[in-house]
Amino acid sequence: MSKLFFLGAGKMATAIAGGLVKAGTFQADELLAFDVNPKAAEAFQNATGIRCVTADCKAAAAGAETVLLAVKPQMLADAAAPLRSAGNRLFLSIVAGVSIDRLTELTGSERIVRIMPNTPMLVGRGAAGFSAGPKANEEDIALTERILASVGIAFRVDEKYMDAVTALSGSGPAYVFEFIQALADGGVSEGLPRDMATQLAAQTVLGAAEMVLKTGTHPTVLKDQVTSPAGTTARALEVMYRNGFAATVIDAMHACARRSEELGKK
Structure with missing residues (x-):
């Protein structure tokens, strides 16, 4: 038994x-x-x-x-x-x-x-x-x-x-894997070896997540702490904002939630 x-x-x-x-x-x-x-x-x-x-x-x-x-x-x-x-x-x-x-x-x-x-x-x-x-x-x-x-x-x-949980944490790992891959691809395009770029990307995501969880500090505050005025990070974030990074993630989550609703009705 x-x-x-x-x-x-x-x-x-x-x-x-x-x-x-x-x-x-x-x-x-x-x-x-x-x-x-x-x-x-x-x-x-x-x-x-x-x-x-x-x-x-x-x-x-x-x-x-x-x-x-x-x-x-x-x-x-x-x-x-x-x-x-x-x-x-x-x-x-x-x-x-x-x-x-x-x-x-x-x-x-x-x-x-x-x-x-x-x-x-x-x-x-x-x-x-x-x-x-x-x-x-x-x-x-x-x-x-x-x-x-x-x-x-x-x-x-x-x-x-x-359905919202599905769109956030259920499917969320796929979004994060895609982001890690993009970070690694960017590193490779700048000349880094693939294995090194992948490890640096994954560890960066892991470390950033640990900072949010362990410090209790809002992600926006943590982002500002690493963003110097007119610096390298500020220039990178400017490109992300201009290309709708956050809006794309949110829209993707909405699409995921709606699909979850559809599947639940079958």
């Missing part, structure tokens, strides 16, 4: 499960996973030390206190079907775009917490938003917070803001 059962053993499930064991939130023998893909199951086991089975999902999940849904949206209905008759246990979902109402319908449980994770959970630096269904109790919410704290930070939000 497991305390937490993972339905799906992909990269995000692996990141969360591994983080839980590493943080001591659960012991490996308190967790169990299921995935129909033998290669995914083997990779999950090798990475986390947690057993992952590939047959008889219903039997594997029997007695599990909590189920974490971690399958692709198009697979959810079929994957969750064997678990419908298991009573009103807690279901946590990291399945993109699936509403609490739909999760309740598919699982037969009223104890639902919907989570929007992000890929930096793979390195313990995740940023997640979660929304609790009306019948999720305080213990359910506390467990969710403990789980997410093992792989990063998390904020509870009303479900109507989940």
